Amino acid sequence: MLEIRLEKKDRARRIVGWIAVGITVLFTNLWTYWGIIENFHEGWYSTSLLENLAMLFMQYLLFTIAFVALALVSIKWPKVGLGLHIALGIFFAWFFNSGTFNTVGLLIVLPILGLGFLYFYGRPEPKKRAYRIIIILPLLIILAVTPYKLIQVSQRVDDGDYGMRTVAGNNVTLTWAPRGPGWPEGGVSYDEAMEQCRYLSEDGATLMETPQDIWRLPTVEEAVRSMLRHNENAGGAWDPETEKASYQMKPDKETPLWDPHSQIIYYWAAGDAGNDRAYIIVYDGGVFTRKRTSHYGYLTFRAVKDGE
Numbered sequence: 001m002l003e004i005r006l007e008k009k010d011r012a013r014r015i016v017g018w019i020a021v022g023i024t025v026l027f028t029n030l031w032t033y034w035g036i037i038e039n040f041h042e043g044w045y046s047t048s049l050l051e052n053l054a055m056l057f058m059q060y061l062l063f064t065i066a067f068v069a070l071a072l073v074s075i076k077w078p079k080v081g082l083g084l085h086i087a088l089g090i091f092f093a094w095f096f097n098s099g100t101f102n103t104v105g106l107l108i109v110l111p112i113l114g115l116g117f118l119y120f121y122g123r124p125e126p127k128k129r130a131y132r133i134i135i136i137l138p139l140l141i142i143l144a145v146t147p148y149k150l151i152q153v154s155q156r157v158d159d160g161d162y163g164m165r166t167v168a169g170n171n172v173t174l175t176w177a178p179r180g181p182g183w184p185e186g187g188v189s190y191d192e193a194m195e196q197c198r199y200l201s202e203d204g205a206t207l208m209e210t211p212q213d214i215w216r217l218p219t220v221e222e223a224v225r226s227m228l229r230h231n232e233n234a235g236g237a238w239d240p241e242t243e244k245a246s247y248q249m250k251p252d253k254e255t256p257l258w259d260p261h262s263q264i265i266y267y268w269a270a271g272d273a274g275n276d277r278a279y280i281i282v283y284d285g286g287v288f289t290r291k292r293t294s295h296y297g298y299l300t301f302r303a304v305k306d307g308e
Contacts, residue, residue, distance in 0.1 A: 085116025
């Protein structure tokens, strides 16, 4: 009888251990895929390969690396792994102390603690197989997705001209401000963008002491219709009823409208979106709304004036 009980207990611990491994694999694989996509969407803008790789692994894949390491430690040393899970749960509770229990407690802290106890009780056997699965699957995702995204960003057009540009097409002709106060590198709020446009000099290079009212923000429709892909108009159209943009081909982060080597991926667009919100357009043509007071490093504006 004792042997039967021990066998049942061992079987239960193996099952619990593999459940823990399965949770880790599911989380790390989803995060790996999302991290790579986000890395090439909003990251990978540096001219330095080392900086881009550092951003990929130390920012977008950091959680993958951390939870893979945590799982490996927990399988090898369950008590140490439990302590690390508890410490991580306490850290997240402190870091997100402004959040609600339903958000931070139920969705972050308790799942981390629960995973730690699963590894503490469970024994995924054979361990070598668990190690391989935890490590190899995220690597396969990285190797499968990264080359395609690398090819995509390597084909972006960058003519190196960040001066004043006139872009015509799709029944819209606009002159876009040069790099400087009318096209800043840092993030600004919607109201700040509107104000700076008013004070821009005619050449777009200087903020004057009095309003000039030469430059402005492009409307959503103007921005959508102006989007480009490989120096060709993307055929954008804006539906004000559904507030959706559609394109004949998907735009990209390219000159003359965007700087491929800038962290900026959103521009403000003129227009009231209601509830103290305004429109933003993404370099790939997507249109969303943000609070007018939003101030992010990757959200700025590029002033325009009617082109000849």
